[in-house]
Amino acid sequence: xxxxxxxPQLGESVTEGTxxxxxxxxxxxxxKYEPLxxxxxxxxxxxVPSTISGTLLEIVAEEGATVEVGQLICRIEEExxxxxxxxxxxxxESSPSASASAxxxxxxxxxxxxxxxxxLAQEHGIDLERIEGTxxxxxxxxxxxxxxxxxxxxxxxxxxxxxxxxxxxxxKPAVPEIQLPAAGTSAKREGISVxxxxxxxxxxxxxxxxxxxxxxVTSKHEAPHAWTMVExxxxxLVQLRERLKNDFKEREGISLTYLPFFIKAVVDSLxxxxxxxxxxxxxxxxLKKRINISIAVATDDALYVPVIHDADEKSIGGLAKxxxxxxxxxxxxxxxxxxxxxGTFTVNNxxxxxxxxxxxxxxxxxxxxxxxxSIVKRPVIKDSMIAIRDMVHLCLSLxxxxxxxxxxxxxxxxxxxxVEAYGPDTQI
Amino acid sequence: MPxxxxxxxxxxxxxxxxxxDRRVFVLGEDVGVRGGVFRATNGLIxxxxxxxxxxxxxxxxxxxxxxxxxxxxxxxxxxxxxFADFIMPAVNQIISEAARLRYRSNNxxxxxxxxxxxxxxxxxxxxxxxxxxxxIFMSVPGLKIVVPSTPYDVKGLLKSAIRDEDPVLFFExxxxxxxxxxxxxxxxxxxxxxxxxxxxxxxxxxxxSYGLTLHFALKAAEQLEKExxxxxxxxxxxxxxxxxxxxxxxxxxxxxxxxVHEDNKTGGVGGEVSALITEEAFFELDAPVRRLCGPDVxxxxxxxxxxxxxxxxxxxxxxxxxxxxxx
Numbered sequence: 003x004x005x006x007x008x009x010p011q012l013g014e015s016v017t018e019g020t021x022x023x024x025x026x027x028x029x030x031x032x033x034k035y036e037p038l039x040x041x042x043x044x045x046x047x048x049x050v051p052s053t054i055s056g057t058l059l060e061i062v063a064e065e066g067a068t069v070e071v072g073q074l075i076c077r078i079e080e081e082x083x084x085x086x087x088x089x090x091x092x093x094x095e096s097s098p099s100a101s102a103s104a105x106x107x108x109x110x111x112x113x114x115x116x117x118x119x120x121x122l123a124q125e126h127g128i129d130l131e132r133i134e135g136t137x138x139x140x141x142x143x144x145x146x147x148x149x150x151x152x153x154x155x156x157x158x159x160x161x162x163x164x165x166x167x168x169x170x171x172x173x174k175p176a177v178p179e180i181q182l183p184a185a186g187t188s189a190k191r192e193g194i195s196v197x198x199x200x201x202x203x204x205x206x207x208x209x210x211x212x213x214x215x216x217x218x219v220t221s222k223h224e225a226p227h228a229w230t231m232v233e234x235x236x237x238x239l240v241q242l243r244e245r246l247k248n249d250f251k252e253r254e255g256i257s258l259t260y261l262p263f264f265i266k267a268v269v270d271s272l273x274x275x276x277x278x279x280x281x282x283x284x285x286x287x288x289l290k291k292r293i294n295i296s297i298a299v300a301t302d303d304a305l306y307v308p309v310i311h312d313a314d315e316k317s318i319g320g321l322a323k324x325x326x327x328x329x330x331x332x333x334x335x336x337x338x339x340x341x342x343x344x345g346t347f348t349v350n351n352x353x354x355x356x357x358x359x360x361x362x363x364x365x366x367x368x369x370x371x372x373x374x375x376s377i378v379k380r381p382v383i384k385d386s387m388i389a390i391r392d393m394v395h396l397c398l399s400l401x402x403x404x405x406x407x408x409x410x411x412x413x414x415x416x417x418x419x420x421v422e423a424y425g426p427d428t429q430i
Numbered sequence: 431m432p433x434x435x436x437x438x439x440x441x442x443x444x445x446x447x448x449x450x451d452r453r454v455f456v457l458g459e460d461v462g463v464r465g466g467v468f469r470a471t472n473g474l475i476x477x478x479x480x481x482x483x484x485x486x487x488x489x490x491x492x493x494x495x496x497x498x499x500x501x502x503x504x505x506x507x508x509x510x511x512x513f514a515d516f517i518m519p520a521v522n523q524i525i526s527e528a529a530r531l532r533y534r535s536n537n538x539x540x541x542x543x544x545x546x547x548x549x550x551x552x553x554x555x556x557x558x559x560x561x562x563x564x565x566i567f568m569s570v571p572g573l574k575i576v577v578p579s580t581p582y583d584v585k586g587l588l589k590s591a592i593r594d595e596d597p598v599l600f601f602e603x604x605x606x607x608x609x610x611x612x613x614x615x616x617x618x619x620x621x622x623x624x625x626x627x628x629x630x631x632x633x634x635x636x637x638x639s640y641g642l643t644l645h646f647a648l649k650a651a652e653q654l655e656k657e658x659x660x661x662x663x664x665x666x667x668x669x670x671x672x673x674x675x676x677x678x679x680x681x682x683x684x685x686x687x688x689x690v691h692e693d694n695k696t697g698g699v700g701g702e703v704s705a706l707i708t709e710e711a712f713f714e715l716d717a718p719v720r721r722l723c724g725p726d727v728x729x730x731x732x733x734x735x736x737x738x739x740x741x742x743x744x745x746x747x748x749x750x751x752x753x754x755x756x757x
Contacts, residue, residue, distance in 0.1 A: 137756070138757050
């Protein structure tokens with residue numbers, strides 16, 4: 003008896019996954035919980051374990067296919083049942099390719115794109131996953147794509163984006179509706195009509211980029227952002243790090259950057275101000291117990307925000323190691339879903355690319371985000387004298403539903419104090 | 431405008447050209463006194479005399495050979511091969527002599543020759559009166575091959591062929607002779623050789639054809655219109671040279687192409703058209719280019735059910751179009 007295997011819910015807000023690699027092929031034996039395939043969801047790779055023991059009968063969703071949670075991906079013949087592989091269709095003349103191996107009678111034609119379809123999709127920047135195919139076997143035909151293009155043109159908003167209503171809370175009708183992914187629905191396709199001129203290059207939007215875009219819009223849309231900043235004198239910190247960095251490198255094998263010091267200051271301050279480590283839940287504010295710091299790691303093409311869980315339990319050395327480990331994982335594409343989940347506060351090291359002032363966008367659904375800017379030598383007045391000191395700006399964006407200026411300001415003060423307290427003799 | 435049969439259009443064109451140009455003359459088996467076994471040259475000998483309407487011996491090689499010689503001297507022969515099946519003895523003259531005369535003489539000589547021949551089956555003609563021979567000449571540089579499907583095209587293209595300075599093979603599907611009727615202007619007009627014509631506009635599937643099967647395609651298109659399938663029909667009219675532009679345009683119209691001809695599939699004109707399409711219109715294609723052709727069996731059986739099996743029909747064409755439309 004064949005059992006259907008569907009795409010599992012791999013994360014709370016995950017609605018779909020792309021099958022990156024099948025680890026089993028039709029005819030293979032599969033043990034219960036053994037991984038069947040690798041799936042990429044949003045930005046993370048996961049494996050789909052088999053729900054039963056048996057023999058893989060047929061692969062329904064092929065490599066590269068994006069499948070919604072709950073959709074069929076393969077069938078397994080349960081152990082104990084007559085496990086005879088399906089006979090190859092007599093009428094099929096073409097030799098079986100690697101993916102459509104024996105055992106498959108009618109492979110879905112949904113992703114069998116013709117040259118015309120691919121060309122049109124590229125010319126008009128269409129994600130073919132979004133189109134229903136009316137051709138044989140669910141094939142997306144040229145007509146389907148042309149109709150989709152017509153439909154898109156008709157739906158594009160005529161009203162100019164702009165400068166009418168001032169209130170941030172006011173929802174403009176031209177703004178495309180974004181629904182929370184957690185609600186199970188994906189964002190409606192934006193009817194944007196942009197003219198293509200000669201020399202323009204069209205870059206298709208990857209799923210990572212799409213997720214980032216979605217999250218950013220949601221954050222700005224949901225949370226009214228307020229922003230404040232302090233500057234801190236970190237001359238002591240600079241001296242401390244100078245003193246420690248070589249030994250640290252030798253002992254631990256990784257570089258000691260400024261970030262762990264800042265994170266430590268933030269974490270200790272969060273303990274004093276639990277509202278900064280909270281989540282807006284509509285009718286209540288949830289103060290999170292664990293302090294999980296999200297850090298922003300940039301790669302060539304995208305921004306990833308992995309999490310240092312229980313950052314308050316780590317020393318500066320421990321934080322440094324955690325940062326290094328996450329950065330390595332990000333760069334090699336090995337971040338797991340767990341690495342990405344559970345963040346309660348974000349620290350963004352914008353100083354690493356020279357910025358001295360930023361207005362970070364809150365990492366939804368957290369309450370605030372702190373950016374640590376570049377440390378710059380500046381002349382300041384200290385003890386009524388002009389001195390050259392290492393100064394750094396600390397910028398805080400906050401969700402004004404949860405936080406007010408007073409509490410946020412106080413939190414920032416405490417972070418500043420802690421950061422200024424580092425000196426050449428501080429023990430870490 | 432008078433409505434005449436396909437065969438009458440042939441006669442009309444011949445008559446008008448012979449009146450217009452004294453160098454034009456007709457030769458072939460039974461073309462004179464008998465007026466042609468299909469009556470294609472009916473009445474011509476009475477009007478123009480036996481010096482211009484020659485009853486030749488039963489020798490195709492000579493019919494063509496003599497024509498080549500006379501053409502080299504400035505005459506304009508319109509040779510008839512009684513059945514296209516009989517063209518074989520003349521192939522040497524056509525390919526090795528007529529086709530290359532201009533090239534070989536570096537323009538000193540040329541060969542304004544027209545060879546007319548009825549081709550095709552469905553007339554209980556069996557193996558020696560049913561063949562399609564166009565594919566034999568398809569690869570020969572120096573030749574033009576014209577296969578009109580309607581009376582209007584016949585008259586215009588035959589006139590162009592006669593006025594052409596180089597050899598033209600003019601194939602007429604014998605089944606069209608009396609079956610196909612159409613409006614043909616009485617005045618003089620020509621249709622350029624090398625130009626295809628869209629016989630029906632459509633948006634779902636493109637059918638490219640010529641000769642009798644073109645009419646099957648048109649019939650099938652009518653039927654399929656009721657089923658909601660819009661068929662674009664391109665009549666090649668000239669096989670060599672192919673109207674590349676028209677073919678590619680018709681391909682781009684729908685992305686799905688079905689080539690239909692009665693000639694055997696393997697080595698037939700359909701292969702050349704298909705290669706052209708995939709080579710130059712690859713990114714227009716929404717489906718593989720299909721060919722619906724005669725089976726790879728000698729053309730064609732005498733036994734009526736077998737002949738019927740061999741021959742295409744509007745139903746067979748419609749089924750192929752439907753399949754392509756659903757793809």
